[in-house]
Amino acid sequence: MDPQFTKIKGGVGAPLGFLTSAVSCGIKNPDATRLDLALILSESPCVSAGTFTTNRVKAAPVKLSHAHLRRGELRAIIANSGNANACTGVVGIRDAKIMCQTVAKELQLNASQIGVCSTGVIGLPMPMSRIEPRISELVQKLSPKNGSDVAAAIITSDTHPKEVAISFDIDGHKVRIGGCVKGAGMISPSMATMLCFITTDAHLTSECLRKATLEMVEDSFNRITIDGDMSTNDTVLVLANGRSGMPVIRRNSQACKIFRAALRHVMLELAKAVVRDGERVTKFVTVDVKGARTYLDAKKVAEAVSKSALVKSSWNGGDPNWGRIIHAVGYSRARIREELVDIYLNGKAACLGGLQATTPMDELRSIAAKPEFTVEIHLNQGEANYTMYTSDLSPEYIDFNRSEYAYWKQARKDGLI
Amino acid sequence: MDPQFTKIKGGVGAPLGFLTSAVSCGIKNPDATRLDLALILSESPCVSAGTFTTNRVKAAPVKLSHAHLRRGELRAIIANSGNANACTGVVGIRDAKIMCQTVAKELQLNASQIGVCSTGVIGLPMPMSRIEPRISELVQKLSPKNGSDVAAAIITSDTHPKEVAISFDIDGHKVRIGGCVKGAGMISPSMATMLCFITTDAHLTSECLRKATLEMVEDSFNRITIDGDMSTNDTVLVLANGRSGMPVIRRNSQACKIFRAALRHVMLELAKAVVRDGERVTKFVTVDVKGARTYLDAKKVAEAVSKSALVKSSWNGGDPNWGRIIHAVGYSRARIREELVDIYLNGKAACLGGLQATTPMDELRSIAAKPEFTVEIHLNQGEANYTMYTSDLSPEYIDFNRSEYAYWKQARKDGLI
Numbered sequence: 016m017d018p019q020f021t022k023i024k025g026g027v028g029a030p031l032g033f034l035t036s037a038v039s040c041g042i043k044n045p046d047a048t049r050l051d052l053a054l055i056l057s058e059s060p061c062v063s064a065g066t067f068t069t070n071r072v073k074a075a076p077v078k079l080s081h082a083h084l085r086r087g088e089l090r091a092i093i094a095n096s097g098n099a100n101a102c103t104g105v106v107g108i109r110d111a112k113i114m115c116q117t118v119a120k121e122l123q124l125n126a127s128q129i130g131v132c133s134t135g136v137i138g139l140p141m142p143m144s145r146i147e148p149r150i151s152e153l154v155q156k157l158s159p160k161n162g163s164d165v166a167a168a169i170i171t172s173d174t175h176p177k178e179v180a181i182s183f184d185i186d187g188h189k190v191r192i193g194g195c196v197k198g199a200g201m202i203s204p205s206m207a208t209m210l211c212f213i214t215t216d217a218h219l220t221s222e223c224l225r226k227a228t229l230e231m232v233e234d235s236f237n238r239i240t241i242d243g244d245m246s247t248n249d250t251v252l253v254l255a256n257g258r259s260g261m262p263v264i265r266r267n268s269q270a271c272k273i274f275r276a277a278l279r280h281v282m283l284e285l286a287k288a289v290v291r292d293g294e295r296v297t298k299f300v301t302v303d304v305k306g307a308r309t310y311l312d313a314k315k316v317a318e319a320v321s322k323s324a325l326v327k328s329s330w331n332g333g334d335p336n337w338g339r340i341i342h343a344v345g346y347s348r349a350r351i352r353e354e355l356v357d358i359y360l361n362g363k364a365a366c367l368g369g370l371q372a373t374t375p376m377d378e379l380r381s382i383a384a385k386p387e388f389t390v391e392i393h394l395n396q397g398e399a400n401y402t403m404y405t406s407d408l409s410p411e412y413i414d415f416n417r418s419e420y421a422y423w424k425q426a427r428k429d430g431l432i
Numbered sequence: 433m434d435p436q437f438t439k440i441k442g443g444v445g446a447p448l449g450f451l452t453s454a455v456s457c458g459i460k461n462p463d464a465t466r467l468d469l470a471l472i473l474s475e476s477p478c479v480s481a482g483t484f485t486t487n488r489v490k491a492a493p494v495k496l497s498h499a500h501l502r503r504g505e506l507r508a509i510i511a512n513s514g515n516a517n518a519c520t521g522v523v524g525i526r527d528a529k530i531m532c533q534t535v536a537k538e539l540q541l542n543a544s545q546i547g548v549c550s551t552g553v554i555g556l557p558m559p560m561s562r563i564e565p566r567i568s569e570l571v572q573k574l575s576p577k578n579g580s581d582v583a584a585a586i587i588t589s590d591t592h593p594k595e596v597a598i599s600f601d602i603d604g605h606k607v608r609i610g611g612c613v614k615g616a617g618m619i620s621p622s623m624a625t626m627l628c629f630i631t632t633d634a635h636l637t638s639e640c641l642r643k644a645t646l647e648m649v650e651d652s653f654n655r656i657t658i659d660g661d662m663s664t665n666d667t668v669l670v671l672a673n674g675r676s677g678m679p680v681i682r683r684n685s686q687a688c689k690i691f692r693a694a695l696r697h698v699m700l701e702l703a704k705a706v707v708r709d710g711e712r713v714t715k716f717v718t719v720d721v722k723g724a725r726t727y728l729d730a731k732k733v734a735e736a737v738s739k740s741a742l743v744k745s746s747w748n749g750g751d752p753n754w755g756r757i758i759h760a761v762g763y764s765r766a767r768i769r770e771e772l773v774d775i776y777l778n779g780k781a782a783c784l785g786g787l788q789a790t791t792p793m794d795e796l797r798s799i800a801a802k803p804e805f806t807v808e809i810h811l812n813q814g815e816a817n818y819t820m821y822t823s824d825l826s827p828e829y830i831d832f833n834r835s836e837y838a839y840w841k842q843a844r845k846d847g848l849i
């Protein structure tokens with residue numbers, strides 16, 4: 016970690032002036048033993064930014080949060096897990112609106128100041144009768160101490176909650192950023208989505224926060240892949256309330272640079288945590304493409320390698336198979352020349368100039384057997400680079416995703432469909 | 433089958449004037465118990481056409497066959513399995529040339545009249561010492577009766593040889609088309625590639641054959657996917673020698689229409705056989721996209737659904753999961769409107785207007801449990817359609833593809849690398 020950042024506790028509750036809470040409503044499991052509804056509130060007005068899935072099928076809460084974010088007054092976020100409220104038509108929009116309106120009423124805010132996010136199964140109506148009555152309790156429980164409960168309430172098939180918080184100095188003022196994320200497959204088994212919430216007491220202009228958010232998401236969440244699928248619900252929301260007491264950060268200032276580096280650090284930590292906790296993942300692999308003619312060529316190569324089912328299967332077996340890697344490089348549609356391609360595993364040459372290198376097989380094998388390694392691909396055609404973070408693909412992933420039929424069957428029994 | 437086509441025996445040996453042979457050289461397994469080197473020869477001059485992988489990393493035989501095909505004099509094809517001769521640099525080009533030259537010498541032809549194809553592991557030099565000495569035997573064994581041996585000699589991880597031959601009438605003349613194919617994963621485990629050879633005694637102009645080949649490949653082999661990976665060696669070669677005695681078929685004639693339909697039939701049969709025999713495949717699924725605004729939109733939707741790891745996992749579990757299908761429709765980048773999308777399984781509505789349909793769950797479930805079913809996706813936005821043929825993705829596929837390390841280890845022992 017960059018020495019200028021200090022790890023602190025508390026997740027999204029760590030920055031000053033943020034209150035959080037979470038309850039169990041029985042959306043995720045009927046006996047309500049797991050947290051599945053969470054609230055984040057900034058005590059004072061704040062600036063906000065966000066990014067949403069580019070899937071043309073967008074969940075109702077994505078549409079609503081996007082509209083509210085554009086109004087520029089976001090101050091609170093309500094989120095549930097267990098149901099994605101996606102492919103639910105006008106009923107879904109109504110339900111998402113009710114969630115915002117109920118929270119707004121309790122907090123004496125406007126509905127357009129509330130962001131709403133859902134993650135879980137697609138195509139089932141929201142069990143509103145379990146959610147609505149609990150919102151007043153959610154508001155009463157708000158406290159600066161419950162940050163980690165939010166991280167726990169949004170997970171679905173994740174094996175553990177994922178959060179991070181750091182503090183750092185800007186011009187002598189102590190500033191904090193906290194964040195939590197849920198992932199587990201880019202899309203999960205019965206569930207869908209990556210959700211990420213970030214809070215900070217930094218003091219920024221809205222424009223500065225928006226630009227930093229877009230660019231740092233590009234550097235982090237847009238660079239990970241587990242199964243190549245893109246969810247209907249993916250959302251990143253960032254709230255900044257300025258409660259650190261620092262003067263406002265303006266674009267292109269030194270303070271802005273520090274803030275961007277800190278935001279990037281938090282997002283990248285969370286993004287990597289999503290890959291590591293991917294569904295039945297056993298390897299974390301960094302794919303580092305160098306020397307492409309253009310940024311886009313580098314990106315195409317990194318994406319093709321990171322998403323190839325054959326390459327990911329070989330990693331699952333700890334196989335240092337550069338033949339499959341170069342074949343994905345070849346079909347990436349990037350401009351490459353086979354005879355210039357070098358491939359390294361943790362710095363050891365596997366392929367040089369498109370041909371088998373002389374590194375002993377057992378040495379490459381022992382690298383590919385590690386739980387974490389880096390594949391460097393040198394195209395030797397230019398100056399452009401691109402890095403992606405990916406995983407293996409395991410037989411257990413398929414097994415895990417074979418059927419969510421039981422879930423639907425239960426929903427029909429419950430009278431939901 | 434279209435009643436105008438009659439199924440016949442003999443594969444690529446069925447059309448008049450074609451001789452074939454195959455031998456075991458020990459490329460595929462050291463004890464040489466499986467056929468792995470094959471030859472196809474037209475006794476008289478013929479016209480030829482072909483298509484090759486669009487992967488930028490092309491195997492040596494792909495480059496050489498492409499060059500020979502352009503000369504327009506192709507009359508024979510030599511093919512081996514067990515080694516792809518890909519990522520083998522100048523040595524690979526030399527080896528492919530030696531294969532053509534040796535065959536040409538034995539047959540008293542020019543080297544440019546020989547096509548060469550290889551399929552198998554990537555990145556290892558060809559074991560030429562096992563191949564070269566056997567070519568004269570291969571020529572001596574040429575006979576009109578060995579068509580099925582070619583189909584057997586080119587398979588790698590395929591579970592069985594795949595061939596088809598038909599006869600049909602054009603203007604009172606009996607004409608034959610025979611073909612064989614190997615596949616097994618679009619790319620296979622240690623192995624790579626789809627190879628397809630087609631022979632016919634139809635009498636065509638070179639232009640007519642070329643056009644028919646390109647268009648029928650687009651309608652067949654370009655519409656299948658197993659794991660979304662594209663090989664360095666994919667090749668389709670078609671030889672037409674006119675030995676049926678019919679008058680020459682000219683473009684846009686009625687005879688040309690019949691020939692094209694027959695070629696399409698043979699290619700589609702072979703393409704579907706590749707999917708059915710895909711690595712550890714348990715389902716054959718037809719994805720039928722209808723009512724797209726453009727052909728390209730329809731194609732994008734069909735490809736996204738056919739390639740989605742999550743959708744394919746759910747099919748493996750016999751799960752009629754339309755939520756995952758519509759989510760792939762959404763990220764396909766086609767212009768779609770969620771509220772207009774209908775999804776049917778074997779004609780039963782699973783989703784209407786983007787929402788859960790009322791078909792009983794058990795009815796949909798029993799369809800998805802079948803080894804073969806059709807997913808119809810109506811976008812209700814226009815007139816364009818596109819069909820793809822795909823499979824499920826099984827835990828066993830990953831298991832099967834986890835490691836080919838043992839193969840490489842053996843190659844090093846053999847002094848090949």
